[in-house]
Amino acid sequence: MGEPEEPGQSVRPRRKDAARNREALIAAGRELFDAGGLSPTLDNVARRAGVGVGTAYRHFANKYELADAVLADSFDAMLAEAERAAAHRDALAGLAAFFDAVLRPQAAKRALLDFLRSSPEGPLLPDVRTRVEACIERLLERGQAQGTIRAEITSTDIGVLMSLMTTLIDTYGRAAPDLWRRFVPLLLDGLRSGVPTPLPVPPLGRGEFLALVNGEGD
Structure with a gap:
């Protein structure tokens, strides 16, 4: 008779296999959803990931649950990049990198973001918004403080500009997916100190801005 199996010896490999399968499904889902929106089925994703369909359904009840996981993974990567940009010593260079970090995934994942907007009560939005605002x-x-960004610019101004860029991506992104990049330098030039044209109306307060973003100001 062989040595008795230690408790947990077979559990750990199973857990590692399960974690690998989940990562493979998320990676395959990201690839297929980016290419074809939400049209691929969970069966399609399983085949691309190289796992059995039963394995896919053990991890995700349906493709929408997988889409949530793909978005969560993508948001983690986006937020890490945005926070690196926020640490840049040169604030204007950091702001350029921040715009790129936040807008690039929006342009690449339009179908998934449409799905997220249709389910605004999901757990992702509040944490993402808080970290982006920070x-x-x-x-x-x-x-x-460096004197490179106009003193009258507020965080809600940046939020409105981000909403405008999101609208641009939504309107023109399918036909011209990189068009948003043309307008980032224009935004940055408008934020620089020393611009001679004063802003004619005051900024939105944070409460006003959030109400409008959430559709409560109509």
Whole structure:
């Protein structure tokens, strides 16, 4: 008779296999959803990931649950990149990197973001918004202290500009997926200190801005 199996010896490999399968499904889902929106089925994703269909359904009840996981993974990567941008010593360079970090995945994942907008009560949005706002506040504070960003610019101004860029991506992204990149330098030039044209109306307060973003100001 062989040695008795230690408790947990077979459990750990199974857990590692399960973790690998989940990562493979998320990677395959990201690839297929980016290419074809939400049209691929969970069976399609399983085949691309090289796992059995039963394995896919043990991890995700349906493709929408997988889409949530793909978005969560993508948001983690986006937020890490945005926070690196917010730590840049040169605030204007950091703001350029921040715009790129936040807008690039929006342009690449339009179908998934449409799905997220249709389910606004998901757990992702509040944490994402809080961390993005913190990045903006850090960049504005540093840039205004450095004298490179206009003193009257507020975080809600940046939020409105981000909403405008999202609308641009939604409107033109299918036909011209990189068009948004043309307008980032224009935004940055408008935020630089020394611009001679004063802003004619005051900024939105944070509460006003959030109400409008959430559709409560109509």
